[in-house]
Every structure is written in structure tokens, then in C-alpha cells.
Amino acid sequence: MGSQSSLIFTPHYVGRINSRLGRVLFKAYRPLVHKLIKKVPRIICTSRFEARLMAATFPDSSAKIELIPNGVDREFQEKYPWREPAEPRILYAGRLERYKNVDKILRAVAQLQPKYEDLKTTIVGRGPFKPELLKLAASLKVNGGVEWLEGLTRDELFELYSSATAVIVPSESESMGVAAAEAIGVGAPTIVADASGLAEFVEEGLAQPIEPPVTYVKLAQKIEEVLEDPKRFSPTGMKSPLIKTWDEVAEQTYRSCAS
Secondary structure (H helix, E strand, C coil), X not given: CCCCCCCEECCCCCCCCCCHHHHHHHHHHHHHHHHHHHHCCEEXXXXXXXXXXXXXXXXXXXXXXXXXXXXXXHHHHXXXXXXXXXXXXXXXXXXXXXXXXXXXXXXXXXXXXXXXXXXXXXXXXXXXXXXXXXXXXXXXXCHHHEEEECCCCHHHHHHHHHCCCEEEECCCCCCCCHHHHHHHHHCCCEEEECCXXXXXXXXXXXXXXXXXXXXXXXXXXXXXXXXXXXXXXXXXXXXXXXXXXXXXXXXXXXXXXXX
């Protein structure tokens, strides 16, 4: 390999910065991105959505972009295949930021609670929006049916994926969506915002869509649809180039470096 062949840039770019500080920092960071693009032989994007945005924002990156999605651990796929739980439970796993729309999950749960009294909700993650979410759950009187977890092992997280009636990823701003890929990889029914990189899971028939803008009413309707017949929405056995193992991702990345 040449001296530059092992240097690869993976931006995870979503076209916007979701915090005020991030927007300030990006102004300083952007010239550095231009310099980096000139030096690297390859730029790996995790979705077609991200690749289009990179090419539009940094035109000099176009010829260097290669599409390689994030991977899913084969070990956990095989160890934790999805099974319909005895009692309905929905799951969110990810950062607790305002733009992630976790508040809309809580409001949807409050709307569904009268009909599904035994519905459980698990929210896994930490982040600056968590205190507001806790207050919201208390005001909606859904805290009794919501468990808040963080710092889980990979085994614990995949066990949750495999036993959820539905995994929900409602953010409208994701380069790909690792939680969605992992949930789909084990066969869990998955509900995503039909936007950004998540829309590609919908296009492949792997996930159920929420049309943007995401609202709690739309979310409640889709959750109820899945709750009525979870097996119908499981992607178990479906093959897609979007769901690769980390071994496949590593091999494709190595080939990209070597070429």
C-alpha cells in the first residue's frame, strides 16, 4: 500500500448540526474537512443519504466516496434471534437528545395506555435531554410503565432487541441508525422516521415508516399497528446490503484501503 492508502475519512454527516455549540464549532471545522478531503484516497459514507449530502456540501469529495454501512455483530445476531414477547413492550436505544424525538414516544405511550394497560416501554441511553424526558413522563403519568436504563453490556442490549414487540427510532436526522440496523439484524419489528438515512431501511422493506414530520399521533398509530400483529412486521430472514456483519464491513473497508 502507498503511504496514504490506509487513511480513510468517515464523516457521519447528516447535513445539519443539532446543537448551537456544534454549529459554532462546524464553522471552524469545515475548512479542516476540505483539507482532509484532499489528503484521503477514500471517504466512507454509511448511507446513500449521507453520500448525497457530502457530495453536495463538499463537491471535491464526490469521486472519493464509497458506501459502506455500519455493521451488526454476527455473534449477537445468532445468540439473540427475535421472539414475540408475552407482554407488549416497545424499546428505544440511543442518545437522549431533543432532536431524537424520544418525547414523542412518551406522548404516544400516553395515548395508547388506555387500550394497552400492560404496555411496557424501555428507554436505553443517556444525554442532556433526559431530565426533561423524566419530567414529561411524570406529567403524562406513564412513568409506572417506563423503565430507564443506561450503561448496558452488548449482551443486555441485544437481549432487549430480541424481546421487544417493536424497536423505535424516530429521529429525522441520522446518517444511518445503528440501533435500527441492530434491531433489524435480529429480526425485531422496527419503526423509523421515513427521513435521512433511516428512510433507506423503509425502502428495503426492513422497517415501518413514520412520515415526517414525526408526531406522537402518527407514532401511536404505527405502534398500535405493530402491536396488533408483531410477527407480520418482523424482518427475520430478509436479506439486504444495508445489514452487514462487522466482518463484512471490515473486509470491504480493507479492500477500499488496498485499491
